[in-house]
Amino acid sequence: MAKLNVNGRVIEVQVEDDTPLLWVLREQLELTGTKYGCGIAQCGACTVHVDGVATRSCAMPVSAFDENQKIVTIEGLSPDSSHPIQQAWLALDVPQCGFCQSGMIMAAAALLANTPRPTEQQIREEVTNICRCGTYNRVLAGIQRAAGTAGAAG
Numbered sequence: 001m002a003k004l005n006v007n008g009r010v011i012e013v014q015v016e017d018d019t020p021l022l023w024v025l026r027e028q029l030e031l032t033g034t035k036y037g038c039g040i041a042q043c044g045a046c047t048v049h050v051d052g053v054a055t056r057s058c059a060m061p062v063s064a065f066d067e068n069q070k071i072v073t074i075e076g077l078s079p080d081s082s083h084p085i086q087q088a089w090l091a092l093d094v095p096q097c098g099f100c101q102s103g104m105i106m107a108a109a110a111l112l113a114n115t116p117r118p119t120e121q122q123i124r125e126e127v128t129n130i131c132r133c134g135t136y137n138r139v140l141a142g143i144q145r146a147a148g149t150a151g152a153a154g
Helices: 021-028 084-092 101-114 120-126 136-147
Strands: 002-006 009-013 047-050 053-056 070-072
Touching (some): 047 101, 084 101, 101 120, 101 136, 120 136
Parallel strands (some): 002 070
Antiparallel strands (some): 002 009, 047 070
C-alpha cells in the first residue's frame, strides 16, 4: 500500500512497491492526462511535478514517494486551464497531435516557477521533452509568451 499526495488530496492505493508512479496515476487514480511514451524517462510525456520539480513518472517507483511530497499532474496544474502556460499553448495553437503536450506543459510550468523569465538557452536546456511532431518552435514561443519574453534575445 502507498499513501500519496496527488493534486492536493492524500490517497491510499494498493499497489506493489515497484509500480511506476505513472501507472498509479493512470490506472488506479484515472488521471489519464499524464501519458506513457517510452518507459525509460527519456521522452517526458509522463512529466509531473513532485514538490515543484518536473519529474518523469514512468521510471519512478511509487515507493519513492510519501504523503508529504506534493505530486501535481496536468489535471491539478489548473482545473480551469488558466495557468499562463496553458493560455499560451491555446493562444499559439502549440500542439499538433497533442500526445506529448501534457508533459511539455508540466516541464514548462516547472521551469517558469523556478525561472520566471528564462532565456531561450535556459528553455532549450531545461525542457528536454521529445515531440514526435516537431513542435519545438511553437513550444519555445509558448514558453516565451507565458514568461513575457516573446522575441527576447536569448
